[in-house]
Amino acid sequence: xxxxxxxxxxxxxxxxKRESQRNxxxxxxxxxxxxxxxxxxxxxxxFMPEIMDRVPFAGLNLAIVYGVGLIVFALILALVYSWxxxxxxxxxxxxxxxxxxxxxx
Amino acid sequence: xxxxxxxxxxxxxxxxxxxxxxxFYLGSRTRSAHSYFAAGGxxxxxxxxxxxxxxxxxxxxxxxxxxxxxxxxxxxxxYSIGYLAGWVVALFVVAEPMRRLGKxxxxxxLDAKFHxxxxxxxxxxxxxxxxxxxxxxxxxxxxxxxxxxxxLPHWVGVVAVGAVVVVIVMTAGMASTTYVQFLKGxxxxxxxxxxxxxxxxxxxxxxxxxxxxQPQTIAKxxxxxxxxxxxxxxxxxxxxxxxxxxEVLKLPNGEKETGPLGPIEFFQVFRESKIVLWKTTNTTxxxxxxxxxxxxxxxxxxxxxxxxxxxxxxxxRGKSLAPKIDFLSLxxxxxxxxxxxxHILIRxxxxxxxxxARKSTVVGIATIGFxxxxxxxIGIGAMTSGALDLTDTNMAAPLLAKSFGELLFAIISAxxxxxxxxxxxxxxxxxxxxxxxxxxxxxxxxKLNDHEKVRLGKISAVGxxxxxxxxxxxxxxxNVSFLVGWAFSxxxxxxLPSLVMRLFWKGTTRQGITASIIVGMASALIWILLSxxxxxxxxxxxxxxxxxxxxxxxxxxxxxxxLVLILVxxxxxxxxxxxxxx
Numbered sequence: 280x281x282x283x284x285x286x287x288x289x290x291x292x293x294x295x296k297r298e299s300q301r302n303x304x305x306x307x308x309x310x311x312x313x314x315x316x317x318x319x320x321x322x323x324x325x326f327m328p329e330i331m332d333r334v335p336f337a338g339l340n341l342a343i344v345y346g347v348g349l350i351v352f353a354l355i356l357a358l359v360y361s362w363x364x365x366x367x368x369x370x371x372x373x374x375x376x377x378x379x380x381x382x383x384x
Numbered sequence: 385x386x387x388x389x390x391x392x393x394x395x396x397x398x399x400x401x402x403x404x405x406x407x408f409y410l411g412s413r414t415r416s417a418h419s420y421f422a423a424g425g426x427x428x429x430x431x432x433x434x435x436x437x438x439x440x441x442x443x444x445x446x447x448x449x450x451x452x453x454x455x456x457x458x459x460x461x462x463y464s465i466g467y468l469a470g471w472v473v474a475l476f477v478v479a480e481p482m483r484r485l486g487k488x489x490x491x492x493x494l495d496a497k498f499h500x501x502x503x504x505x506x507x508x509x510x511x512x513x514x515x516x517x518x519x520x521x522x523x524x525x526x527x528x529x530x531x532x533x534x535x536l537p538h539w540v541g542v543v544a545v546g547a548v549v550v551v552i553v554m555t556a557g558m559a560s561t562t563y564v565q566f567l568k569g570x571x572x573x574x575x576x577x578x579x580x581x582x583x584x585x586x587x588x589x590x591x592x593x594x595x596x597x598q599p600q601t602i603a604k605x606x607x608x609x610x611x612x613x614x615x616x617x618x619x620x621x622x623x624x625x626x627x628x629x630x631e632v633l634k635l636p637n638g639e640k641e642t643g644p645l646g647p648i649e650f651f652q653v654f655r656e657s658k659i660v661l662w663k664t665t666n667t668t669x670x671x672x673x674x675x676x677x678x679x680x681x682x683x684x685x686x687x688x689x690x691x692x693x694x695x696x697x698x699x700x701r702g703k704s705l706a707p708k709i710d711f712l713s714l715x716x717x718x719x720x721x722x723x724x725x726x727h728i729l730i731r732x733x734x735x736x737x738x739x740x741a742r743k744s745t746v747v748g749i750a751t752i753g754f755x756x757x758x759x760x761x762i763g764i765g766a767m768t769s770g771a772l773d774l775t776d777t778n779m780a781a782p783l784l785a786k787s788f789g790e791l792l793f794a795i796i797s798a799x800x801x802x803x804x805x806x807x808x809x810x811x812x813x814x815x816x817x818x819x820x821x822x823x824x825x826x827x828x829x830x831k832l833n834d835h836e837k838v839r840l841g842k843i844s845a846v847g848x849x850x851x852x853x854x855x856x857x858x859x860x861x862x863n864v865s866f867l868v869g870w871a872f873s874x875x876x877x878x879x880l881p882s883l884v885m886r887l888f889w890k891g892t893t894r895q896g897i898t899a900s901i902i903v904g905m906a907s908a909l910i911w912i913l914l915s916x917x918x919x920x921x922x923x924x925x926x927x928x929x930x931x932x933x934x935x936x937x938x939x940x941x942x943x944x945x946x947l948v949l950i951l952v953x954x955x956x957x958x959x960x961x962x963x964x965x966x
Contacts, residue, residue, distance in 0.1 A: 299480065299738070306476035313472045321715045324462070324691045325708045328700050331690050338652035342458050342690050343760070346465050350753045353472050357746045360476065364742060 298367060305363045309356045316352060320345050392533050395794035399802050400548060403564050410563060411555030417837040420557035421488045421817045422733040429740040431566050433747020436731055438565030440467075440722070440748070441572055441755055442518075442807035443525025443778075444868035446800055449756075451777035453763020454630070454784075455661070457688035459697045460763055463869075464756035466715050470722025470872075471752060473880075475745040478723040481887045482732040483741035489814070490729045490879065491822045494886050500894040501827045506901040508822035510878040511726040513905055515815040516851060517874050518725065519808060521867035523856020526804040528778040533797045542856035545801070549808045550849040553816070554842045561809040562734055568806040571799050573751055576758045579781075579796065582788050583765035584650055587642035588657060591631045591770070596660050599679045600626050600774065606672035626678070628783075630772040633682050634658035647761075654764060657685040661693075661767075662774055678774045688767075710934035714869055717938030721872025724879035727807075727814040808852065816844035870912050873938045878905035881945030885953075896953030904945030911937035 323330050323345075331342035418424055427435070445467065452460030486492035491507030523542045530541025552560050603611040610617040612626055635642060636656040645653060662678045669675060687693065692701040699707020722728060732741045766772060766784035773779050782800055786793035820841045824830045832840065859867065881904060882897045912918060915935035916927030 299484065302480055302738075302742075306480075310472060310476035313469070313476075317469050317472075317719060320465070321712060324715075325700055325712050328691050332686070337648050338655065339648065340655070340686070340689055343651055346458075346461055347757055347760075349465050350468050350756055353468055354749055354753050356472065357475055357749045361742060361746050364739075 298364075302364045305360055309360050313353065313356055317349060320349055389533075389790055389794065391790050392794040392797060395791075396533060396798045396801065399798040402567075403802060403805060404548065404551060406563055406567070407552045407555040407560035410559045417820075417834045417841075418487075419559060420838045420841060421813065421821070422730070423558040423562050425734060425736055427562055427734040429735055429744040430747055431562065432731060432735050432740070432744035434569045434751055435562045435565040435734075436569070436728070436744060436748030437573065437751035437755065438567070438569030438803075438806040439727060439731060439810040440752055440807075441569060441803065442868065443522045443800070443804050445755070445759070446572065446576075446781060446803050447525045447528065447778040448521065448868065449759045450762045450766060450781040450784075451779065452694060453759060454766035454772060454780035455777050456694035457661075457764075457767070458690055459692070459694035461756075461760050462691060462697070462715070463718065464759050466718025467722065468749070468753050468756050469719050471745065471749045473720065473723040474728065475742070475749065477887070478729070478883065479732060479741045479745045480738040482729055483735065483738045486729075486733055488730070488733060488821045489817045490726045490883075491818070491826075493729075494882055494897055495826075495894075498894040498897070500898070501829075502898040503894055503901075504822040504826040506898045507879075507882075508818040508827065510875075510901050510905050511818035511822070512815050512848075513909070514724075514726055514871060514875040514878065515811045515818075515848070516855065517871040518727070518868065519811050519848075519852040520855045520859050521871070522804050522808045522811070523852050524859050524867070525778055526801065526808075527856060527860060528776060529782065529797055529801050529804070531776075532773075532779060532782065533794075533801075538860050539857045542853050545804050545808060546849045546853035546856070549805055549812060550846055552805065552809045553812045553845040553849075557838070557841065558730075558734055558813050561806070561813050562731075564802070564809055565806040568799065568802045569751060572803055573755050573758075575792075575796060575799055576755055576762060579765070579785060579788075579792070580758045580761040582792075583761050583784075584647060585644045586765075586788075587645045587650075588632045588635055588653060588768055589641045590633060590635055590639075593633055596629075596631050596633070596680045599677050600662075601678070602626070602676045602775070604674045626774050628771050629660070629662055629678075629774050630767055630769045631660045632657055632768050633660055650761065650764075651689065654685045654768075655689055658682050659685055659688060659767060661688070664774075688764075706934045709939060710936050713873075713934065713936035713939035716942060717869065717873040717876050717936060720876035720880045720938065720942055724875040724883065725872075726818065726875075726879070727810040730814050730817060731810070812845045812848050812852075815848045816841045819844040869936065873912070873936055873941065874905060874908045876938055877908035877941035877945050880942065881949050885946065885949050889950075889953075891953050891958065892949065893953040893956045893958060895956040896949040896951075899952040900945045900949035903948045904941055907944055908937045908941040911941060 331340060331345070333341045335341055336344050416424070445464075449460045449463050452463065482493050485496040489507070490511060491504050494507055495503045523545060526545035527538035527541035530536050530544065531538055552564060600613055605611065634657060636653060642653055659682070660680045661683045663681050665677050665679070667675050667677070692698055697711060700711050735741050735744055762781055762784060766780040769784045769787045771783040771787040773783060782793060782797045785796035820837050824840060825832060825837070878901050882900045885892045885900070886897060911932055912935070914931040915937075916930035917935040919925040919930045920927040
């Protein structure tokens with residue numbers, strides 16, 4: 280079925296699939312970044328809790344700075360992800376490059 | 385706690401009336417199963433995002449975390465960090481595929497390609513178990529709130545929440561639940577912010593050391609009577625009461641009062657102050673009298689603002705490995721648990737598409753993250769408010785509000801009660817959806833029309849509500865944050881391996897998914913039942929006699945779920961392979 284802009288259902292599905300792949304790729308990278316930062320925090324608390332007593336900033340100890348920082352960092356990554364995923368992949372571009380992307384896959 | 389406040393009752397009644405009015409209004413517009421179980425997929429992403437906060441910020445977050453910070457300091461904030469981190473998994477890994485693959489329940493997404501009755505049944509059992517586990521702390525929190533607010537016994541609060549929630553869910557299902565959660569999420573964050581501003585404006589004030597030098601005791605005599613600080617508790621206003629706690633002994637530079645403080649200055653001053661914490665010890669005398677003694681322990685602020693003060697986390701500062709692994713296990717479960725909670729996952733079906741699912745999760749992270757930062761101010765504010773009830777960690781935030789006046793106490797208590805309503809509603813919708821769609825329609829293959837599905841959903845809601853009430857009464861004495869930690873472990877062990885592997889590993893088979901859910905759930909449950917915490921707090925046995933070496937199961941049972949899925953998938957025919965892109 281062709282819509283008003285001349286794209287078939289297959290085109291739209293393909294475009295949506297590419298978009299999902301792209302978003303999953305961005306999500307995976309951002310997830311790994313956060314996982315590393317969170318793992319370091321948990322590891323320090325578990326095996327070197329005395330490091331959390333250090334005062335790196337404005338009279339606040341590392342426990343507070345890192346803890347609040349993790350919450351703020353999650354929001355920053357969420358906004359970055361939202362920004363990266365904001366653009367829809369046009370049907371026509373995807374339609375034209377189907378064969379090429381097929382090889383990539 | 386004082387007598388019943390007319391103002392408190394009025395505010396409380398107003399909140400409940402608005403909640404029920406909204407439910408009945410939306411109920412008149414709910415016709416189909418899709419509108420009942422998924423609000424027709426028509427909720428705006430912003431409303432859904434705030435509703436995420438309303439769904440997620442449960443009694444554990446508001447009552448449990450604030451209470452834990454108020455009694456032990458920074459350790460409670462570790463829960464805030466873990467809970468929020470879990471949303472990263474939800475946004476980056478789960479949100480969009482869930483919306484793409486499912487319609488009503490968490491099992492829909494797992495089973496989208498396989499059409500397996502086994503997966504549906506396993507996922508339904510997991511949904512019911514996790515929902516009921518998560519319901520317990522909510523109901524306990526409700527009972528804790530009712531006692532000081534309406535001067536009624538704990539069980540009355542539990543029954544009241546159960547009854548109101550069942551009405552909310554029976555009227556309009558997911559639509560009413562969503563808007564109750566939206567209102568509750570917005571109000572909770574707004575009033576937590578107001579409360580934090582009041583805390584900063586009040587600053588800190590010292591008390592005379594003599595006023596807090598004496599221990600306090602509760603003695604339960606063999607004949608059933610209770611003596612508090614040596615006075616018989618007889619229900620009269622002067623008949624034996626603990627003194628409220630929460631004092632600052634010393635401020636920097638010998639000041640007596642700080643006046644208003646900035647948000648960073650608040651912690652700077654606190655670090656250099658001396659605060660009274662109360663250590664609890666339980667003893668049994670020869671005549672059978674059980675004595676609980678609360679001993680004032682002056683503690684430096686610098687020690688309170690670091691990990692390892694709370695009894696459950698003290699082990700991270702010791703040499704033994706088991707408590708450290710216990711802590712790691714909890715933080716892993718919190719990280720993995722959010723994206724595995726059925727009542728959170730089904731919220732992705734209430735928006736129209738994947739972009740809306742993504743945007744609503746970002747709004748949820750912003751709202752929830754902001755609230756969790758505020759828990760530090762509320763918890764420390766409660767610790768220094770002079771209004772703490774030593775017998776109840778869960779009441780720290782409402783009693784802090786009381787120190788600012790009866791009206792704020794009434795509003796905060798009513799919001800806390802609505803908090804419980806919002807979360808419990810979501811859990812009951814998730815559980816009833818699993819019963820109707822996964823068990824009755826998919827597994828038992830009952831042929832039900834839309835009307836019958838909705839009716840069965842309402843009957844299931846009543847059943848789950850009754851179970852929640854009974855468990856809420858039985859688990860009265862447990863800290864709600866701790867109980868939620870267990871719920872997260874069960875959810876993460878049962879659901880996350882299958883969900884992640886289903887989305888990202890093409891070799892996943894239906895047998896692998898089913899086995900992973902069953903093994904993950906069963907192993908987490910068995911571990912919890914054999915843990916030291918269960919031994920001491922549920923069975924009344926010695927924690928040291930427990931069979932498993934630490935209480936939190938996640939670090940063993942989550943990898944076990946992944947391992948089982950991989951091994952079973954490799955050993956079974958591939959059949960209809962999953963595809964991460966469909």
